[in-house]
Amino acid sequence: MRIRATVAAVSGALALSAFVVPAAQAADAGSSHRVDFAKYFGQYASSGKTAFSASGAVEGDLDVSFSNFKIAKAIKVGTTNKVSTTVTYTLTHGADVDITSDNFLTVPVIYHGSDATPDSVQGPDLAAVCKAVSATTATCKGSIDIYPKTTDADLKLRNSYAGTWHGAGIALDLESEQSALQTGLATTLVQRNSTLTVNAAPEPVKKGATVTVTGKLSRANWEDHKYHGYTGQSVQLQFRKKGSSTYSTLKTVKTDSTGNLKTTTKATVDGYYRYAFAGTSTTPAVNATGDFVDVK
Structure with a gap:
């Protein structure tokens, strides 16, 4: 699945269908879905759920959690070229969650600012690839893809964003419209090259x-x-x-x-x-x- 991250500010609680749209509406041809990560964050940030403000807490109705989130200590971002860095993590899920389904996807993201109201979110072009290691755990490998010269206003970096960013994991079941978000999984420095x-x-x-x-x-x-x-x-x-x-x-x-x-x-x-x-x-x-x- 092809993933397109946008980071527009969103208010109000949003249904899963509001931020997962058909590929025909996405920028990349041949995609099956696009995910608007900011809307996903906005769903929790403005919903009044107090658990979201606790770093490391899992929000959502999908029985999934994240651990062992590994990302580079620093990401150097220049003025023009796309920068990518690999992320690995462990996905733990309920026995009723089919991670092999075409309707299931998971991605790592990084965000700047607070858990509840991040001022920037950056994610991957592609969904993470997960390999089952038991009936309820999998190891996943994804990426964070940053475009410093994007024309998308929602993805643009500001100089004030340089410094510490935090890692989060997202999992979605597009058929049941269930989802899970876990923040505060790691930190990395996003730096001005x-x-x-x-x-x-x-x-x-x-x-x-x-x-x-x-x-x-x-x-x-x-x-x-x-x-x-x-x-x-x-x-x-x-x-x-x-x-x-x-x-x-x-x-x-x-x-x-x-x-x-x-x-x-x-x-x-x-x-x-x-x-x-x-x-x-x-x-x-x-x-x-x-x-x-x-x-x-």
């Missing part, structure tokens, strides 16, 4: 002379789909002697108001200079490719 450059000059340089090392730290802007300088960040200037595989830190420099870096050091031996950024919760660590300087 970073880039870092370096240039050491002059090349070559006399031994004992000054080397000026410049560079720039940038990160993805999810709202205008460009990279901009990351200001006020501490970045290490590192050096690796020719023939060595290990960098050592020479000093720490801060990026200026446009993300630029500039400092000086004394040339002693041939080697490679680079800048190294340790990362933050919103932006991943990155190292510049070393720039070689020949010392005469």
Whole structure:
């Protein structure tokens, strides 16, 4: 089954049929169903059910629960290309739930914000594939597929969404119109991808002379789909002697108001200079490719 995630804000309790629609109305030809994940969340967030506010609680009338939810510690998202990450989890279900039926599907999703009122939900293009390990348990493998340059307003990322997201599991029975949702299964960082450059000059340089090392730290802007300088960040200037595989830190420099870096050091031996950024919760660590300087 082909799954299309949309994240429009929804109010009011919604029936399952309201957020599962025929493929003819979906964006991808050949699909059998599309699921609107936000409507699914909205069904519980606005229904007044207090259990939904308890992270890890199972909501719904389908006898299904989720555990062992495994996802990457961090997901780096740039400005244009689709980013996918694998999710695995254990599905436990009642004996009356037929997970092999064409009417059954399950998906992992991640959401930003609170369990009750998430401000963004991202899901997969395809339903998870599950393999039974007993009469009532299965191991499932799915994905989270993020499109940073989507034209779908409901799927667009905002820069403020960078940081911690939470994992959830959804299971649907399209024939009986039963469903289950379990939030708070795991956490991951969805980060604005970073880039870092370096240039050491002059090349070559006399031994004992000054080397000026410049560079720039940038990160993805999810709202205008460009990279901009990351200001006020501490970045290490590192050096690796020719023939060595290990960098050592020479000093720490801060990026200026446009993300630029500039400092000086004394040339002693041939080697490679680079800048190294340790990362933050919103932006991943990155190292510049070393720039070689020949010392005469």
